[in-house]
Amino acid sequence: MSQTEPKIEIKALRKSFGSLEVLKDINFKVEQGGVVSLIGPSGSGKSTLLRCINLLVVPDDGAIRVGETRFAFGQGHNLPGTKALAAFRARTGMVFQNFNLFPHMTVLQNVMEAPVQVRKLPKPVARDLAMAQLEKVGLADRAQQMPSTLSGGQKQRVAIARALAMEPEVMLFDEATSALDPELVGEVLATIQKLAADGMTMVIVTHEIAFARDVADRVVFMRDGYVIEDGPARETIDNPREEATRAFLSHFYKGAAAR
Numbered sequence: 001m002s003q004t005e006p007k008i009e010i011k012a013l014r015k016s017f018g019s020l021e022v023l024k025d026i027n028f029k030v031e032q033g034g035v036v037s038l039i040g041p042s043g044s045g046k047s048t049l050l051r052c053i054n055l056l057v058v059p060d061d062g063a064i065r066v067g068e069t070r071f072a073f074g075q076g077h078n079l080p081g082t083k084a085l086a087a088f089r090a091r092t093g094m095v096f097q098n099f100n101l102f103p104h105m106t107v108l109q110n111v112m113e114a115p116v117q118v119r120k121l122p123k124p125v126a127r128d129l130a131m132a133q134l135e136k137v138g139l140a141d142r143a144q145q146m147p148s149t150l151s152g153g154q155k156q157r158v159a160i161a162r163a164l165a166m167e168p169e170v171m172l173f174d175e176a177t178s179a180l181d182p183e184l185v186g187e188v189l190a191t192i193q194k195l196a197a198d199g200m201t202m203v204i205v206t207h208e209i210a211f212a213r214d215v216a217d218r219v220v221f222m223r224d225g226y227v228i229e230d231g232p233a234r235e236t237i238d239n240p241r242e243e244a245t246r247a248f249l250s251h252f253y254k255g256a257a258a259r
């Protein structure tokens with residue numbers, strides 16, 4: 001793969017649930033080390049798109065490439081097998097609104113679990129890897145604690161460490177701070193920002209528009225299953241080209257409404 005080839009490429013992606021068409025011809029790319037913030041009203045298809053990128057949801061049509069692995073969907077294409085799906089998913093880290101840590105395992109065991117069970121790493125190797133990821137999210141000193149003793153922000157940082165322990169090529173965040181009390185949002189955003197600075201390729205669904213403006217290279221605005229606008233983060237948030245983007249931002253972000 002050449003240096004300049006995008007890390008993620010989505011082409012003509014379509015997905016329906018029954019008669020409801022949720023994604024309608026989605027096209028976008030994320031450069032290697034790029035950070036794209038996906039914004040849009042509730043129900044616009046953001047979560048479905050993220051789930052398609054790691055094939056938790058199988059698209060009806062179109063193509064997805066992450067790194068060197070490409071899948072095409074629709075007429076004339078076979079659905080990927082279970083093994084191919086699992087291998088693909090393992091290279092795509094996903095962080096959800098609700099952290100879903102295993103309550104009966106320590107923080108360290110939570111982070112080691114997938115490397116041991118899925119990647120079949122020897123325990124000492126998985127432990128070192130997990131500790132390195134906990135270090136990265138600033139929670140190495142909590143390794144032996146149970147999740148129930150942590151704050152929501154700390155739990156979400158453990159969930160990020162757990163995703164990183166699979167050494168994914170890309171990270172996907174679906175409203176990772178939406179379930180947190182306001183005072184805990186900052187520490188999670190700071191962790192994501194650090195990953196961006198380390199060069200991780202990321203797609204971030206967020207309502208934290210000021211954060212998107214600061215951290216993302218690009219903003220993609222979705223509505224009703226379409227990408228309405230896709231542009232440089234600052235420019236797009238400060239001065240959207242599309243009226244629909246402007247209207248959406250005016251609910252969330254004072255900067256755009258004032259212009």
Ligand SMILES: Nc1ncnc2c1ncn2[C@@H]1O[C@H](COP(=O)(O)OP(=O)(O)O)[C@@H](O)[C@H]1O
Nearest residue numbers: 017020022040041042043044045046047048049
């Ligand atoms: N598994 C599913 N089955 C049926 N409908 C779904 C499913 N997942 C999402 N939807 C519908 O698809 C639309 C887009 O949802 P979603 O991708 O969650 O949007 P967003 O994340 O932007 O709020 C919504 O109308 C939602 O109800």
Ligand SMILES: [Mg+2]
Nearest residue numbers: 046047048174
């Ligand atoms: Mg969603």
